[in-house]
Amino acid sequence: MRRSRRLLTLALTAVLAGGSVLTPAAALAGEKKEEKGDKKATTFLALDPINAIVMRRDGRRGVMTLETGLEVKDPELMKRAQASVPRLRAAFAQVLMIYAAGLRGGAPPDIDYISRELQKTADQVLGKPGSKIMLGSALIS
Template identity: 35%
Template sequence: MIRRQFLALTVVASLIAPAATASEPKKKGGGEGYTQFNTINVFTEASRRRHGTLSVDMGLYSDDAKLVEQIRLYQPRLQDAYVARLQAYAGSLNSSALVNADFIVMQLQTATDAILGRKGAKVLLGTVLLN
């Protein structure tokens, strides 16, 4: 008898648990004002190989809710501008070069301000990898 009651409670608990977790809002990594972009991969010159790769993981942060919405709407255009700027920079790199993260941030920030038409969104770099 106790075994049946235990099984019944287990079944009821398994049905209630997903409903309780589904109603909770999912926490966004980086905060409400952070917009994560896909990793950007561009090609570089490499010795004795076909090419190397520069990979940049980044996002934009803004305190202004209207600007965050604009960033989400303009995300494809921003991604395209970032790829163009990084490809131009990566063309000057070879396999033994050191990556200048400050220059990359400056280039991405300039592209961001130009596309959005105003300042206020800050470029945040995650990972920069030259392979």
């Protein structure tokens, strides 16, 4: 009785967590195999969130978090962007920290200005235009 109850609990946990109770072979049977000629090139490069310190309305320090990514349609430029991820993150962090340092306490960030500055920085780091900066969310906490 206890063993069946444990198994039932484990099965329910797996189903509720989004997992599948199916075996790996059964799960793989439903997948389609991609052929070499059908492989699509990636056009989006997601970067880790960038953080900067801001002043809150009450004078305490807060953190501004910005999710960024690049859309690059040129395959050669995409290879360069993938190789330049550390430089892109460092340059984006510098732009965001400079902007956040001048932001008044409690004022909302100007996302249009930030995106323009990040676009200039991305073009400068990659060496030529052709990428498009994509912003996910900006959060001040």
